[in-house]
Amino acid sequence: MKAVLDHIGIAVSDLPAALAFYRDALGLEVEAPEEVASQRVRAHFLAVGGSSLELLEATAADSPIAKYVEKRGPGLHHIPLRVDNVHQAVDQLRSRGIRMIDETPRPGAEGSTIAFIHPSATHGVLVELKQAGVGARHMVVPTMSRVQRFTIGDLELMSVDDGFFGLDGGAMFGIVPKTLWSKKEPPDERNRITLAMRPLVVRGARTMLIDAGIGDKENDKFNDIYGVNRRRTLDHTLAEAGLSAEDIDVVVATHLHFDHAGGFTVRGADGRVRPRFPRAQYIVRRGEFEDATHPHARNRGSYFADNYIPLVDAGVLQMVDEDVTIMPGVKVRRTGGHTMHHQMIAIESGGKTAAFPADLLPTASHLGDAWIMGFDLHPVDTLAAKQRFLADAVARNTLVFFEHDRQVAAAYIREQNGARVVEPAMGA
Ligand SMILES: [Zn+2]
Numbered sequence: 001m002k003a004v005l006d007h008i009g010i011a012v013s014d015l016p017a018a019l020a021f022y023r024d025a026l027g028l029e030v031e032a033p034e035e036v037a038s039q040r041v042r043a044h045f046l047a048v049g050g051s052s053l054e055l056l057e058a059t060a061a062d063s064p065i066a067k068y069v070e071k072r073g074p075g076l077h078h079i080p081l082r083v084d085n086v087h088q089a090v091d092q093l094r095s096r097g098i099r100m101i102d103e104t105p106r107p108g109a110e111g112s113t114i115a116f117i118h119p120s121a122t123h124g125v126l127v128e129l130k131q132a133g134v135g136a137r138h139m140v141v142p143t144m145s146r147v148q149r150f151t152i153g154d155l156e157l158m159s160v161d162d163g164f165f166g167l168d169g170g171a172m173f174g175i176v177p178k179t180l181w182s183k184k185e186p187p188d189e190r191n192r193i194t195l196a197m198r199p200l201v202v203r204g205a206r207t208m209l210i211d212a213g214i215g216d217k218e219n220d221k222f223n224d225i226y227g228v229n230r231r232r233t234l235d236h237t238l239a240e241a242g243l244s245a246e247d248i249d250v251v252v253a254t255h256l257h258f259d260h261a262g263g264f265t266v267r268g269a270d271g272r273v274r275p276r277f278p279r280a281q282y283i284v285r286r287g288e289f290e291d292a293t294h295p296h297a298r299n300r301g302s303y304f305a306d307n308y309i310p311l312v313d314a315g316v317l318q319m320v321d322e323d324v325t326i327m328p329g330v331k332v333r334r335t336g337g338h339t340m341h342h343q344m345i346a347i348e349s350g351g352k353t354a355a356f357p358a359d360l361l362p363t364a365s366h367l368g369d370a371w372i373m374g375f376d377l378h379p380v381d382t383l384a385a386k387q388r389f390l391a392d393a394v395a396r397n398t399l400v401f402f403e404h405d406r407q408v409a410a411a412y413i414r415e416q417n418g419a420r421v422v423e424p425a426m427g428a
Pocket residue numbers: 255257338359
C-alpha cells in the first residue's frame with residue numbers, strides 16, 4: 001500500500017490563541033476556514049511545504065472535536081494518509097486482522113472516501129485513510145450552485161452545470177496583467193482560476209441543451225492538470241431540473257472544445273464511446289467541425305475526437321452553415337474570435353431577449369474590452385464581436401448567461417458612468 005501524508009489534524013480549544021501561535025509566531029499562512037456542518041467543526045488549513053496542518057475548532061458542544069478536547073485536552077487529533085484506493089486498503093488491513101473504526105469506507109468531505117483505523121491498532125494515534133475526490137483540494141470551491149430557472153416569453157431557460165475546472169489565469173485574460181485579474185479571480189498555487197461549466201437547457205417546442213460540460217471520459221492525469229471538480233455533474237443538475245438524458249431532443253454546440261463538448265458522449269461498459277443523449281440530434285457549425293477534425297499545433301490540445309466523431313458514427317450529427325433558427329425563438333449566430341466558427345445562441349420570445357455567448361464572454365470578469373482570453377485564435381475579432389454584443393445586450397435588456405463564471409450564472413449588463421457592470425439575475 002502506498003500512503004502519503006495528507007495533513008495533520010490538531011484539535012484546538014482556543015482558536016485565536018492557536019492562530020496567534022501558528023499564524024503569527026510561526027508565520028504560517030492560513031487559508032479561509034472550511035465548515036464541516038455534519039461534524040460541527042470548522043477547519044483552518046495552514047500550508048507547511050507539501051502538506052498542511054489543520055486546526056480543528058468545534059462549532060457546537062456536541063461536536064466530536066469538543067468531546068475530544070473535553071476528554072484529552074487540545075492536541076494532535078488525527079493523521080490522514082492519502083491512498084489510491086481506500087476500499088483496497090481497508091480489505092488489506094482487515095485481512096491482517098487490523099481493527100478498524102470503519103469496517104467499510106464512507107463518504108468524507110469534498111468528495112473524498114475515508115475510513116478510520118482504530119487507535120488500538122495504530123499505537124494510540126487516530127489514523128484516517130483517505131481517497132481524494134476528483135478535484136484539487138486547494139482550489140477555491142465556490143458555494144454550492146443550484147439550477148436557476150428563467151422565463152423568456154414562451155421559453156423556459158434553466159442554467160445547469162457540470163461542475164468546475166481550472167485554467168491558467170494568465171491564459172484566461174490574455175494581455176491583462178496578473179495584478180489586475182488576480183483581484184477578480186484569485187489563482188490557486190498552480191496559477192489556475194476556478195471556472196464553472198454551465199450548459200443551458202431551453203424548453204420550448206423542443207427540449208434543447210446548449211453545450212454539455214466536460215463529461216467523464218478523461219483520466220486522472222487530465223483531471224489533475226485541469227483541476228476538474230465534478231462533485232456535482234450535469235447528471236445531477238439535469239435531475240434537479242426534472243430532466244433525464246432521454247428528455248433532450250436537441251443538443252447545440254457553441255464550439256467543440258473539450259470543456260463544452262466532453263459531455264456530448266459517454267464511454268459504455270463495453271469501452272465504446274456513444275452519444276450521451278440517446279434521442280438527441282446534435283447541431284454543430286460545419287466550419288467548427290472541420291477545424292476540430294483538422295487541428296493544428298495551436299488548438300490541438302482543445303479538441304478530442306471522442307467528443308464528436310462517435311456522433312457522426314451514430315448518424316446524429318447535423319451541420320449548420322448559416323445563422324439559422326434551431327427552434328422557435330432560438331437562433332445560432334457566428335461570433336468568430338475564440339475559434340473561427342464559434343457561435344453564440346440568441347434567444348427571443350414575447351418581446352424579451354436572452355443570450356448564451358459562451359466563450360465570447362466566458363465570465364463576468366471578461367466585460368472589459370481588453371479582457372480577452374489568450375486562448376482566442378482571433379482576439380481582434382473577439383473584441384469587435386464582444387463590443388457589438390455588449391452594446392446590444394445593454395440596449396435590449398438581455399439576460400446574459402455566463403458559461404464559465406464560478407459565481408454568476410446569469411446577469412443583465414448595465415452601463416454606469418461609462419463603465420459596464422453586471423447585475424446578477426437570480427432565477428427562480
Ligand atoms: Zn473554448
